[in-house]
Amino acid sequence: MYAAVMLFVSMCLTATTLADHHQPCHSPNMTGHMSVLNLKGELKANGVYTYDSLAKKLRFRSNETEGYNTSLTLDVLMFFEEGVFYEIDSKNQSCEKKSLQSVHNPLEIPSDAKFLSTITIGSVSIEGEGLKVNVWMGTVPETKAHYSISSTMGCLPVSALFFLDSTTVLFSNLQVETEIKDPDLLTLPSFCEGEPLEETPEGTVNSFTNLFI
Ligand SMILES: *[C@@H]1O[C@H](CO)[C@@H](O)[C@H](O)[C@H]1NC(C)=O
Ligand SMILES: *[C@@H]1O[C@H](CO)[C@@H](O)[C@H](O)[C@H]1NC(C)=O
Ligand SMILES: *[C@@H]1O[C@H](CO)[C@@H](O)[C@H](O)[C@H]1NC(C)=O
Ligand SMILES: *[C@@H]1O[C@H](CO)[C@@H](O)[C@H](O)[C@H]1NC(C)=O
Secondary structure, eight states: OHHHHHHHHHHHHHOOOOOTTOOOOOOOOEEEEEEEEETTTEEEEEEEEEEETTTTEEEEEEOOTTSOOOSOOOEEEEETTTTEEEEEETTTTEEEEEEOSOOOOTTSOOTTOEEEEEEEEEOSSSTTSEEEEEEEEEEOTTTOOEEEEEEETTOOEEEEEEEETTEEEEEEEEEEESSOSOGGGGSOOGGGTTOOBOOOOTTOOOOTGGGGO
């Protein structure tokens, strides 16, 4: 995994193919699996997500029953358009509502991202053994984090790397299906309704990405 990441980083740094005609694409609706790893070798979270790319809603629930030790347990429902998100505790039927200072997330390529190159992971010539991806780079304005996101030709995000201060976090997007399998996951649980908005401490930038940094 580490070697793969370093290869990815060095490819990003050495690739110089710049083309103006590439415009960032929009991700489709998705259901998938996401794993989040920081480059200290810590598996931060492992879980399933549901993403509505039109209404800009994201649910992520970490899944601890997969045999790995993860350092975070999360169940979050993000409403990017409204600029709020909920941290949900289903067992306890409790909820915290917070404001989002940045809508940036690893499943969407920002409209101001710069196209870096098109590369093939695996084999270029052997049928079914290669994955062609576009690589994008940029900076999140609110956090100054640098990112590199790769996506398939059909705009499915494959992986996203974020560099902030001395922290590097890798989001891997796996087992993607381009549909919302359970729309209920994107509706607010009744026990969250009417929850007051928590105050954001001075200097804090809440974003999906920052939950893992
Ligand atoms: C994505 O899902 C939402 C909610 O189910 C739906 O309204 C929208 O049309 C879907 N978008 C696409 C591109 O399928
Ligand atoms: C968690 O992972 C296990 C094993 O892969 C799976 O059976 C289960 O459905 C997952 N739970 C959720 C909430 O995704
Ligand atoms: C998970 O953590 C526990 C307690 O810290 C440890 O005993 C166990 O070996 C760890 N399991 C794995 C797979 O790393
Ligand atoms: C359940 O929620 C209460 C109130 O928010 C909290 O104090 C408590 O720690 C929670 N319990 C668990 C097991 O998370």
